[in-house]
Structures are given as structure tokens and as C-alpha cells.
Amino acid sequence: MGGSPATPGPSPSPSTSVRRRWPLVGLVGVLGAAIAFSPLFGNVSIPPELVLRLLLNRLSGGSLFPAPCAGFGVSARLCTAYGEIVWEERLPEVLLALGTGAALGCSGATLQGVFRNPLADPFLLGISSGGTVGAAVVFVFQIDPTGNNLVLPLFAFLGALATGGVVLLAARSRFGSVETLLLTGVALSSLLSSVLSLMLLLNPTGSLQVDFWLLGNLGAATWPIDGIVLGVVLATGTALALYGRELNLLQLGPDVAQALGVDPRRVRLDLLVLTSLTTAIAVAFTGIIGFVGLVSPHIVRRVAGSDYRRVVPGAAVVGGAFLLGARDFALWVIPSSVLPIGIFTSFAGAPFFAYLLYRRRGLSTMGAT
Amino acid sequence: MNDAPVLRTVDLEVNYGIRRALAGVSTTVRSGEFVALAGPNGSGKTTLLRAALGLVPSSGGSVELFGDRVATLSVRERARRVAWMPQAEVPRDDVPLLDYVLYGRYARLGRLEGEGASDRVAARAALDEVHLGDRAQDGILSLSGGERQRAVLARALVQSTPLLLLDEPTSHLDIGHQLDLLERVRGLVRGGRTTVVAALHDLNLAARFADRIVVLHRGRVVADGPPSRVLSPRLLQEVWGVASELRRDPRTGLPYLLPRTLPAALELPESTSRRRVHVVAGGGTAAELLRGLADTGCAVSVGALPLFDSDLEVAEELQILAAVEVPFSPISDATRAELRRLLGESECVVVAPFPVGSGNLANWEELARHPRPQEIVLIAHDPDRPWDFVDGRADAIRRALIAGGAVEVADATAAVRRAVGPATAIAP
Numbered sequence: 001m002g003g004s005p006a007t008p009g010p011s012p013s014p015s016t017s018v019r020r021r022w023p024l025v026g027l028v029g030v031l032g033a034a035i036a037f038s039p040l041f042g043n044v045s046i047p048p049e050l051v052l053r054l055l056l057n058r059l060s061g062g063s064l065f066p067a068p069c070a071g072f073g074v075s076a077r078l079c080t081a082y083g084e085i086v087w088e089e090r091l092p093e094v095l096l097a098l099g100t101g102a103a104l105g106c107s108g109a110t111l112q113g114v115f116r117n118p119l120a121d122p123f124l125l126g127i128s129s130g131g132t133v134g135a136a137v138v139f140v141f142q143i144d145p146t147g148n149n150l151v152l153p154l155f156a157f158l159g160a161l162a163t164g165g166v167v168l169l170a171a172r173s174r175f176g177s178v179e180t181l182l183l184t185g186v187a188l189s190s191l192l193s194s195v196l197s198l199m200l201l202l203n204p205t206g207s208l209q210v211d212f213w214l215l216g217n218l219g220a221a222t223w224p225i226d227g228i229v230l231g232v233v234l235a236t237g238t239a240l241a242l243y244g245r246e247l248n249l250l251q252l253g254p255d256v257a258q259a260l261g262v263d264p265r266r267v268r269l270d271l272l273v274l275t276s277l278t279t280a281i282a283v284a285f286t287g288i289i290g291f292v293g294l295v296s297p298h299i300v301r302r303v304a305g306s307d308y309r310r311v312v313p314g315a316a317v318v319g320g321a322f323l324l325g326a327r328d329f330a331l332w333v334i335p336s337s338v339l340p341i342g343i344f345t346s347f348a349g350a351p352f353f354a355y356l357l358y359r360r361r362g363l364s365t366m367g368a369t
Numbered sequence: 370m371n372d373a374p375v376l377r378t379v380d381l382e383v384n385y386g387i388r389r390a391l392a393g394v395s396t397t398v399r400s401g402e403f404v405a406l407a408g409p410n411g412s413g414k415t416t417l418l419r420a421a422l423g424l425v426p427s428s429g430g431s432v433e434l435f436g437d438r439v440a441t442l443s444v445r446e447r448a449r450r451v452a453w454m455p456q457a458e459v460p461r462d463d464v465p466l467l468d469y470v471l472y473g474r475y476a477r478l479g480r481l482e483g484e485g486a487s488d489r490v491a492a493r494a495a496l497d498e499v500h501l502g503d504r505a506q507d508g509i510l511s512l513s514g515g516e517r518q519r520a521v522l523a524r525a526l527v528q529s530t531p532l533l534l535l536d537e538p539t540s541h542l543d544i545g546h547q548l549d550l551l552e553r554v555r556g557l558v559r560g561g562r563t564t565v566v567a568a569l570h571d572l573n574l575a576a577r578f579a580d581r582i583v584v585l586h587r588g589r590v591v592a593d594g595p596p597s598r599v600l601s602p603r604l605l606q607e608v609w610g611v612a613s614e615l616r617r618d619p620r621t622g623l624p625y626l627l628p629r630t631l632p633a634a635l636e637l638p639e640s641t642s643r644r645r646v647h648v649v650a651g652g653g654t655a656a657e658l659l660r661g662l663a664d665t666g667c668a669v670s671v672g673a674l675p676l677f678d679s680d681l682e683v684a685e686e687l688q689i690l691a692a693v694e695v696p697f698s699p700i701s702d703a704t705r706a707e708l709r710r711l712l713g714e715s716e717c718v719v720v721a722p723f724p725v726g727s728g729n730l731a732n733w734e735e736l737a738r739h740p741r742p743q744e745i746v747l748i749a750h751d752p753d754r755p756w757d758f759v760d761g762r763a764d765a766i767r768r769a770l771i772a773g774g775a776v777e778v779a780d781a782t783a784a785v786r787r788a789v790g791p792a793t794a795i796a797p
Contacts, residue, residue, distance in 0.1 A: 116461060242481065249472055251461050255424050259455075260528070261448030261476030306462035 105319020108293025134159020164276030244309030291349025373436030
């Protein structure tokens with residue numbers, strides 16, 4: 001955000017800054033840099049140049065740097081191990097962070113638009129609670145003794161989706177106003193957290209795992225999982241981005257939107273289905289990662305204006321970069337870190353959000369008073 | 370779209386919970402009409418417009434747009450047939466004005482189709498039409514309330530629908546822009562571009578611009594017809610509870626209802642010990658003075674003022690008795706008589722530093738003619754600002770008054786103190 005001046009200066013009117021496109025290109029650049037740098041960070045110390053050689057070697061099918069470790073004083077066995085670490089651990093983790101961050105970013109932006117509320121985030125409608133209960137079922141009842149890495153995500157996904165489904169039923173009902181939805185989400189979250197507490201009281205051994213899961217982590221990353229996450233997020237994210245115009249109109253209120261040709265209830269339903277799916281897939285593999293979905297849209301608004309045709313895709317880009325940055329930061333501060341990434345996103349996100357609140361501009365453009 | 374009426378309601382009923390907003394409204398709007406919906410607050414004007422848009426479900430009867438029941442039309446199709454200018458719209462995001470107006474093209478674009486050059490041309494033309502052409506790149510939030518209202522009209526215009534519904538389109542506009550906007554809207558209708566139904570709470574504006582006035586009262590149609598037939602003192606008394614007299618605009622010949630005074634309850638009580646003060650003002654020069662006098666508990670009257678004068682608005686807000694005249698016309702004999710009566714009943718007259726033209730010179734003439742046992746307080750004019758636009762005639766009367774014992778004070782505060790008198794002077 002180095003591009004945005006700290007003080008607006010004596011600009012003739014605040015509106016001269018509303019149409020900004022180039023910053024969006026800048027954000028994509030930041031994301032590109034984050035993707036490029038992220039494999040250099042990991043909990044095993046490998047020289048950066050060697051990481052690059054190993055990556056290029058794999059990417060080129062062995063034709064570039066046929067002997068990647070030559071000159072680094074690394075044994076052939078260690079060299080193979082490094083290659084595995086970079087290719088099978090770091091890169092999948094980077095891609096999972098990218099997909100998850102993008103999912104949370106565009107879902108958050110969309111929900112802020114649907115609810116016309118700058119404080120909306122992807123977990124607003126109880127998807128986090130549903131996912132947590134799903135995961136807790138696995139931990140508490142020890143459903144997964146074999147350690148199959150797809151059982152936990154499956155349960156978390158189903159839990160998240162089920163919650164989203166209940167809220168959507170409320171949305172379809174005759175009283176499907178925005179307020180009904182929010183209240184259903186809040187009620188459902190409370191209900192689910194008491195279910196969770198009850199489960200953990202009956203079987204306390206799962207509680208540490210649940211706590212860990214609740215803070216989010218990227219440890220589950222593998223190529224097939226990345227395939228699932230990126231595939232789903234690319235599809236749903238593209239669909240969400242195509243609703244930018246409808247979101248813009250919804251900001252004028254449901255009645256005006258309808259008079260202009262947008263069916264607010266249908267669009268709301270479409271968007272809730274898409275964001276539920278997107279968020280559920282992210283939650284399934286990484287747990288609850290806070291603040292990414294809340295903060296990313298505000299960053300985009302500040303640099304690129306409040307047109308949802310830019311905010312939604314922009315928030316996906318910023319979300320990806322944000323989560324990658326948090327991961328890299330965690331590994332830079334504590335190189336052998338296995339700390340949940342959610343700690344770091346909150347660590348960076350909360351003060352930044354407070355700053356945005358303090359500055360007001362990011363929120364005032366959303367009409368929050 | 371065939372010869373079916375543009376808009377037709379048959380026995381339309383709309384309920385909000387247990388409150389009946391429309392109780393059997395039947396009305397037909399034909400192509401090329403400018404229909405005004407009039408009626409006091411809560412009479413059902415807005416609800417009727419919302420029902421035509423399909424925004425409120427009807428609990429009885431039907432609404433049809435061009436022969437099709439609204440409920441059977443898709444939201445998109447409705448937006449191609451009817452555009453709406455809502456009463457109040459509060460945008461949240463600071464989007465550029467041009468984009469905001471382009472929102473009006475939504476229903477005409479394909480699902481993935483972006484706005485093209487022709488859409489931009491239409492949007493710019495609409496902005497020019499409402500005099501906002503030079504603000505196209507400004508953010509919508511930087512616009513004033515009145516400018517925003519015009520922006521919303523521009524957005525409705527680019528929908529290029531055969532029916533345009535306006536809900537109190539002039540509520541945030543000054544008198545100049547009110548007339549301008551309604552003039553333009555009428556031009557659209559005359560040019561055959563659209564049919565207009567506008568909720569207007571100002572009967573006189575409705576009479577001046579609309580071909581037909583439909584008066585709603587408690588959810589029912591109580592009058593429907595051309596202004597000359599609909600406008601009557603009896604209607605104003607029955608529907609609005611306001612005594613008035615019917616006049617004709619000397620230039621247009623159109624009927625005009627002139628509220629004689631404010632509602633009857635505001636007549637001054639006969640046996641009052643309150644000090645009576647009459648204020649002569651105009652053009653918003655007396656707002657502070659009127660508030661100050663009202664605060665001291667004086668029985669205040671004001672006039673003669675033209676309808677829509679901002680001093681009159683303050684007077685209405687403070688429930689101050691006023692002698693009122695039709696705007697842009699010289700003060701009539703009837704109003705002069707009213708002014709003489711108010712002058713005669715007052716114990717003190719305060720004259721605000723208002724600009725004087727031929728239209729309101731009568732105020733000064735009456736002051737000069739009046740036998741004055743009472744005190745006259747004149748507030749000093751800003752020496753840098755010309756105020757006498759009648760070749761010094763007003764100034765001459767003013768000098769004569771001072772020579773005859775009138776007191777000149779510096780500002781409104783001093784005038785209030787002087788008018789209230791030493792005995793009842795309030796702390797500053």
C-alpha cells in the first residue's frame with residue numbers, strides 16, 4: 001500500500017480518486033512477488049538459490065540444472081530430500097495458502113456487498129462453527145484412526161456446508177430479509193458452539209486438536225488437495241467476480257436494485273450458495289483463518305475504489321497475497337515454526353483493521369456510521 | 370406494446386401489516402400523460418408507485434403495466450418498462466457519477482455484456498439533461514442532496530422506459546431547480562419519449578405541470594381529473610385541513626391554491642398578554658430574527674411573503690402567522706389588506722434587511738401609509754450590499770420612517786431585545 005498517500009492532501013474533492021484501475025495491477029504484482037518468494041521460506045533451512053535451482057529443475061523436467069545441488073556441498077541423498085521438501089511440501093503449501101486466501105478474500109468481499117456491511121466476513125453465517133463441529137466430530141469420536149488425510153476435511157466441509165444450507169433455507173423463506181439471514185447465522189453459531197462445548201466436555205481429549213484446528217494451518221497441503229481447492233476456488237471465484245455489477249446495484253438498497261432490473265433475492269441466494277461453497281472448501285483443509293476475508297476487501301477499496309467489479313477479484317488477489325505473507329512472516333520469525341497461521345493473520349490483520357477503522361476512509365465509503 | 374394503458378390499477382389494495390395503505394384504488398394512465406399523484410403524507414402516493422413497480426405485494430385487485438400484470442413480469446422486464454426515481458436514496462459507495470448513471474442500463478445489457486459506447490453516450494446525455502454533465506467523474510457522495518436527486522433522475526432517464534415514476538422528485542431541490550426539473554420532465558412527455566406519474570405533495574406544482582391530478586386520501590382516490598377541475602378550496606380543506614383561496618396565475622391562467630393563513634389552530638388568541646410583533650422580511654433575511662422572537666414568547670406574525678420564500682418556511686416551522694402571496698407576482702390587494710390587519714394588531718414592527726424589488730415594495734408602502742402608534746425597529750443593511758432595486762423608493766420610505774421616530778439597530782439580536790422591550794428583555 002506504499003502507493004496510497006498517508007494524507008489526502010488538498011485534493012479538490014474526494015471523488016477524483018474514485019476511479020482507479022492501475023493499483024489493481026499493482027496488487028497482482030504484489031501477489032506474483034509473494035508467490036515467487038514464498039517457496040524460499042520453510043521450516044527446513046535451504047539456501048534460497050538452491051531452492052530456485054531445485055524448483056527450476058523440477059519444473060523443466062530435469063533439463064535445467066541437471067545437478068541442482070552441485071557447488072552447495074550437499075550430499076546426493078540430502079539433495080533428493082531437499083528436492084522433495086521443496087516440491088512436495090513447500091510448493092503445495094504455497095498454493096494452498098494462495099487458494100485459501102483467495103477464497104476467503106473474494107467471499108468476504110461478496111458478503112460485505114450482500115449484507116451492505118463493512119464488518120461482514122466469510123464466517124458471518126456460521127460456516128466456521130459448522131466446520132469446527134464437523135472437525136470436532138472427527139477428533140472427539142476418533143473417526144479417523146488410519147490418519148487418512150481426507151476424512152477430516154470431508155467432515156469439516158460437510159459441517160460448514162450444512163450450516164450454510166440451513167441459512168440458505170432461511171434466505172429462501174418468505175421472510176428472507178438480510179436481517180433474518182444474519183440472525184439465523186448468529187443463532188446457528190451459538191447453537192453449534194454449545195454442541196461443540198458439549199462434545200468436548202464429554203470427551204476432553206479432542207479439545208487440543210480442536211483448538212489447533214480453530215487457529216487454522218496449512219499443514220494439510222498436498223498436490224491433490226491443492227488441485228481440489230484451486231479448482232473449486234477458481235470456478236466459484238470466477239462466478240463471484242461476474243456478479244460485480246449486481247453487487248454494485250445491491251448497494252443502492254434492494255428496492256432500487258430491483259427497479260433497475262436486479263432480483264435482489266435471487267442474486268443474494270446465488271451469491272450465498274457460491275460463497276458458502278468457497279468458504280467451506282477453504283475451511284475444510286485449513287481450519288478457521290481469521291481476518292483475511294474481513295481485511296482484504298478494505299485494502300482493495302482503499303487502493304482501487306469501491307466498484308465491486310474490482311473489489312471482488314481484487315480481494316481474491318489480496319487475500320492470497322495476505323495469507324502467503326503471513327505464512328512467510330511466521331517462518332521468517334520462527335523458522336521451525338509449526339504455529340497455526342491463523343495466529344499470524346490475526347496478528348497482522350487486527351491492528352491493520354483497527355488502523356482502517358481509525359482512518360475511517362476504508363469504512364466510510366461503505367456508509368458505516 | 371399495443372394500446373393497453375401504460376398503467377392500470379383495479380381495486381388495488383395494499384396492506385402493511387394491519388395498516389391499509391391502499392384501499393381499492395382504480396386508476397388508468399394512458400400513453401403520453403403526465404399524471405400527478407397528490408395527497409397529504411401517508412395518503413398512499415408512494416405505495417401506489419411501489420405497487421406499480423412490483424415492490425409491494427397487493428392483497429387485492431390488480432396492477433398492470435402495458436396490459437400485463439406486474440407480478441407475472443420478470444424483474445428485468447419490469448425494469449425495461451418502468452423506471453423509478455425514489456423519494457430518498459442514500460448511496461453507500463463513492464462511485465463516479467457516470468458509473469452511477471450507467472447502472473440504469475443494467476436491464477438492457479446481456480448477462481456478461483459490458484456497457485458499450487452507446488450506453489456511455491446515453492449516460493452523458495442524461496447527465497447533461499440534468500445539468501450535471503461536468504460532474505461525470507466526480508464521486509456520487511461529493512454531490513449535494515439536490516444534485517444527487519438530479520443524478521437519480523438521470524439514471525432513471527437512461528433506463529429509457531416508456532413509463533417513468535417519480536416519487537417527490539423535487540423534495541431536495543430549490544425552487545429554481547424544482548421548476549427546471551418538472552419543466553424538463555414535462556418536455557419528455559410532450560416529446561413523446563415517456564409517460565410520467567409523479568407523486569407531488571405540492572398541489573400548486575402539480576397543477577402547473579401535470580395534465581391530470583389524482584388526489585389520494587387515506588388510501589383512496591378522492592379526486593381525479595385535470596387541474597382546473599380538481600383544484601378547489603374545498604378539496605384542500607377536506608384533504609389537507611387547510612383553508613385557502615383559489616386564484617389564477619395571471620400569466621399562465623392556471624389555477625393556484627393560496628393557503629390563506631396557516632391552519633386555523635394557529636390564529637392568535639384574542640386575549641393574550643403576549644407582546645405582538647410583526648416582522649416584514651423576505652428572501653431568508655429574517656430566519657434568525659423569527660427564531661429569536663419566537664423564543665422570547667412573543668406573538669409573532671410575518672409578511673407579506675411569497676409562497677416558497679425561505680422566511681416563510683421558517684415561519685411555518687415556528688408556526689408563525691403569515692400573510693402570503695403567490696410567488697413572482699406583485700402583492701395583491703387582498704394580501705395588502707391582510708398585511709394592514711397584521712400591522713394594525715401589532716405592538717411593534719421589525720423590518721429585516723431584505724432586498725426590495727417591485728414585487729415586494731408594497732410592504733414598504735403599507736409601512737409608510739400605516740398610522741403608527743407602535744414602535745418600528747429597522748435592522749441596518751449591510752452597506753456593501755445593494756438592497757433597494759426600486760430606484761431608491763424603499764430607501765426614501767425608510768429614511769422617512771427613521772425621521773418619524775423609528776429605531777435603527779445593528780442586527781437581529783439587538784432587534785429582538787428592542788422589540789421585546791426593556792421589561793421583558795431576556796438574558797443574551
